[in-house]
Amino acid sequence: MQQFTRALTREIEIAGERLAVTLSKEGLSVRPVGGRRPPYTMSWEACLHACVAGVGQEPAAEQVQETLQAIRQGASKSIEKPAAEPVAESPSAAPPEPAPSPPPATSSSAPAAATSHPAPATAGDKVTMLLARVDQWLNTHRERFQQALLPGASAAECDALAAALGKPLPEELRALLMWHNGQNPDVPGRFEQSWILMSTEEIADAKKELESQPHEGWHSNFVPFLDDDSGNYRCLDLGSTGFPVLECWRGRSGQPVIAQSLSAWLEAFVTALERGAYTEDPERGTLQLRS
Numbered sequence: 001m002q003q004f005t006r007a008l009t010r011e012i013e014i015a016g017e018r019l020a021v022t023l024s025k026e027g028l029s030v031r032p033v034g035g036r037r038p039p040y041t042m043s044w045e046a047c048l049h050a051c052v053a054g055v056g057q058e059p060a061a062e063q064v065q066e067t068l069q070a071i072r073q074g075a076s077k078s079i080e081k082p083a084a085e086p087v088a089e090s091p092s093a094a095p096p097e098p099a100p101s102p103p104p105a106t107s108s109s110a111p112a113a114a115t116s117h118p119a120p121a122t123a124g125d126k127v128t129m130l131l132a133r134v135d136q137w138l139n140t141h142r143e144r145f146q147q148a149l150l151p152g153a154s155a156a157e158c159d160a161l162a163a164a165l166g167k168p169l170p171e172e173l174r175a176l177l178m179w180h181n182g183q184n185p186d187v188p189g190r191f192e193q194s195w196i197l198m199s200t201e202e203i204a205d206a207k208k209e210l211e212s213q214p215h216e217g218w219h220s221n222f223v224p225f226l227d228d229d230s231g232n233y234r235c236l237d238l239g240s241t242g243f244p245v246l247e248c249w250r251g252r253s254g255q256p257v258i259a260q261s262l263s264a265w266l267e268a269f270v271t272a273l274e275r276g277a278y279t280e281d282p283e284r285g286t287l288q289l290r291s
Contacts, residue, residue, distance in 0.1 A: 009128055015061075017068050020125070032072055040071055123263060124171035130266040131179045137273045142280060142287075148187035149180040150199065157181065157200045164204040165223060170243050172262040173225060173236060189285035192269060195226035195234055206233065216253045224248070225262075236262060 009022045022029045031039035138146035162169040182199025191197040206224050221239030231250050236243040245265045246255040259265035
C-alpha cells in the first residue's frame with residue numbers, strides 16, 4: 001500500500017453534476033469540473049470523525065441539491081481548510097451559513113437549469129484530467145517508473161520558475177509540473193520515447209544556459225519541459241498562440257511542431273498509451289512506439 005506523494009484528482013457525478021475530487025496527504029477537496037472558485041476541503045481527521053459519528057449518513061435529495069449549489073458558489077477564499085479540526089473538538093462552533101439561493105430568472109423563456117452548468121474546463125484542468133489517465137496507465141504498466149517520478153512542484157516553485165523566465169507560467173505547464181516535478185535521475189527510465197521529464201529547477205537552468213549560449217534552433221520564446229540528456233529539448237513556444245509543442249535540436253535551424261498545445265500533445269500521448277501503441281525497453285528504460 002502506498003502513501004500519498006502527490007495529489008490525485010478523479011471525476012465523479014452526483015445528481016447530474018460532474019465534480020472533481022482531489023485526494024492528498026492533507027485530505028480531500030471538491031469542486032465542479034472546470035470550476036475556478038475555491039474548492040470545499042476536508043482534512044482526513046474530519047473525514048474519519050464524520051464516518052464514525054454518522055455525520056455522513058445518506059442525505060435527502062433536497063439536501064444534495066443544496067450541497068451542490070454551495071459547491072458551485074465556491075468556498076471562502078479566506079478559509080483554506082474549513083474542516084481541519086474534528087467536529088468533536090469544537091462543539092461550540094456555529095454551523096456554516098447556508099449558501100445563497102440562486103437569483104430568480106428574469107425571463108420566463110430562460111431555461112430553469114441554465115445556472116447549474118459548470119464553467120468550461122480551463123487549460124490546466126484539461127491537462128490535470130489527462131495526467132490522471134497517464135497515472136492510471138503507469139500504475140498498471142510502468143509502476144517502477146512511476147515510483148521514480150518526483151512529487152509535484154509547489155506553487156512557490158512554479159512562481160520561482162515564472163520569475164526566472166520573466167513571464168507568467170502557462171496554465172498547462174504549471175499543471176504538468178504540479179503533477180510531477182521531474183524524475184529521479186538515479187532511476188533509469190524515460191517519460192516518452194527518449195525524453196526525460198524536467199523539473200522547475202532544470203527548466204530554469206536549461207533556459208538560462210540556452211539564452212547565454214544559444215544554438216541554431218533556439219529562440220528566446222521557447223521554454224523546455226522535456227530533454228533527452230544530450231542538449232535537445234521539447235519546448236513550448238510562448239510566442240505563438242496556444243503555446244505549441246516543438247522540438248529544438250542542436251545543429252538544426254528548423255523546429256518541427258509536434259502539437260498545437262501541451263494538452264493536445266498529452267491527449268495524443270495518453271490515447272496512444274491506452275491503445276497499446278508504446279512498449280518499454282527494459283534495459284534502457286525508453287518508451288518507444290511499436291513498429
